[in-house]
Amino acid sequence: MNAQDETSQPVVPAERYHHLETQYAGHPLLTELTALHLQYQRLERRLNKIARIGDLMQAQIMDLNSELNKRAETDPLTGLYNRGGLYPQMSALMEQLALGQSRFGLLLLDLDYFKEVNDQFGHLHGDQLLIAVADILRAVCPASHICARWGGEEFLVLMPDCCDDSLFALAGNLMQAIRRIRLPGDDNRYLTASLGAYLCRETETIDESIRKADLAMYKAKAQGRNQLVVYSPELDETRVVL
Numbered sequence: 001m002n003a004q005d006e007t008s009q010p011v012v013p014a015e016r017y018h019h020l021e022t023q024y025a026g027h028p029l030l031t032e033l034t035a036l037h038l039q040y041q042r043l044e045r046r047l048n049k050i051a052r053i054g055d056l057m058q059a060q061i062m063d064l065n066s067e068l069n070k071r072a073e074t075d076p077l078t079g080l081y082n083r084g085g086l087y088p089q090m091s092a093l094m095e096q097l098a099l100g101q102s103r104f105g106l107l108l109l110d111l112d113y114f115k116e117v118n119d120q121f122g123h124l125h126g127d128q129l130l131i132a133v134a135d136i137l138r139a140v141c142p143a144s145h146i147c148a149r150w151g152g153e154e155f156l157v158l159m160p161d162c163c164d165d166s167l168f169a170l171a172g173n174l175m176q177a178i179r180r181i182r183l184p185g186d187d188n189r190y191l192t193a194s195l196g197a198y199l200c201r202e203t204e205t206i207d208e209s210i211r212k213a214d215l216a217m218y219k220a221k222a223q224g225r226n227q228l229v230v231y232s233p234e235l236d237e238t239r240v241v242l
C-alpha cells in the first residue's frame with residue numbers, strides 16, 4: 001500500500017464525524033476530537049504532497065539513469081555508439097547466428113594519414129573531419145546497420161543480414177563519400193579511408209571477428225590505403241607490415 005492509499009482512509013469518516021458532532025455537541029472530548037481531526041487533515045494533505053514529490057523525484061531519477069546509460073554507450077564527439085555501446089549489439093547478432101539465423105558483416109574503417117592531417121591542420125579541424133565521417137556513416141548506412149566509433153580515427157559498421165554483394169556495395173559507397181571530403185589548403189587533397197571487412201558466418205568470440213576485420217584493414221593499409229580488403233584465412237598466415 002502506498003502513502004496515498006493509506007491517507008485515503010480517514011480516521012473518522014466525514015459522515016460519522018458529523019454524526020458525532022450533533023450527538024455530543026459541547027462535550028469536552030468533541031473539542032479534542034475536532035482538533036485531532038483538523039490536524040489529521042493537515043497531515044493527510046502534507047503526506048499527499050510528499051507522495052507527489054516522491055513520484056516526481058523517482059521519474060527524474062529514472063530519466064537521469066537512462067541519460068547516463070545513453071552517455072556510457074555514446075561517443076561524445078560524433079554521437080555514434082562507442083565500444084561499450086557496440087558490444088551488446090554485436091553479442092545479439094552473434095546469438096542470432098548461433099540460432100541459425102543469417103550471417104552478419106563487419107566493416108572496419110580507418111582514416112588514412114590522420115596524424116598528418118592533425119599535424120598540418122590542427123586537432124580541432126581533425127575533430128571536424130571525424131564528425132563529417134560520422135555524418136557520412138549515418139547518411140549512407142541503412143537504418144538496420146549499427147555504426148560506432150571504434151577508436152581514435154577508426155569506425156566500425158555492423159551489417160545484419162549481410163552478403164558479399166551488400167558488403168562490397170556499402171564499402172564502395174562509404175569510400176566514395178569519404179573521398180569527397182576536401183582537406184583545407186590549396187593542394188586539392190581529399191580524405192581517404194582504408195577498409196577491412198569480414199563476413200561472420202558462424203559463431204565465434206567478438207574479439208576474434210574484430211581481429212579478422214582488423215587484419216583485413218591492415219592489409220588494405222599495407223597495400224597502399226584508400227581501398228577495401230575482405231578477410232580471408234590466408235591473411236592469418238601473412239604478417240602485415242606497414
Ligand SMILES: Nc1nc2c(ncn2[C@@H]2O[C@H](COP(=O)(O)OP(=O)(O)OP(=O)(O)O)[C@@H](O)[C@H]2O)c(=O)[nH]1
Pocket residue numbers: 077110111112113114115116118122123124125126127130151152153221225242
Ligand atoms: N583530431 C583528433 N585526432 C585524433 C582523435 N583520436 C585520435 N586522433 C589522432 O589520430 C591519429 C592516428 O594516427 P596513426 O595511428 O599514426 O594513423 P594515421 O596517421 O592515420 O596513419 P595510417 O592509419 O597508417 O594511415 C593520431 O594523430 C591521433 O592523435 C580525436 O578524437 N581527434
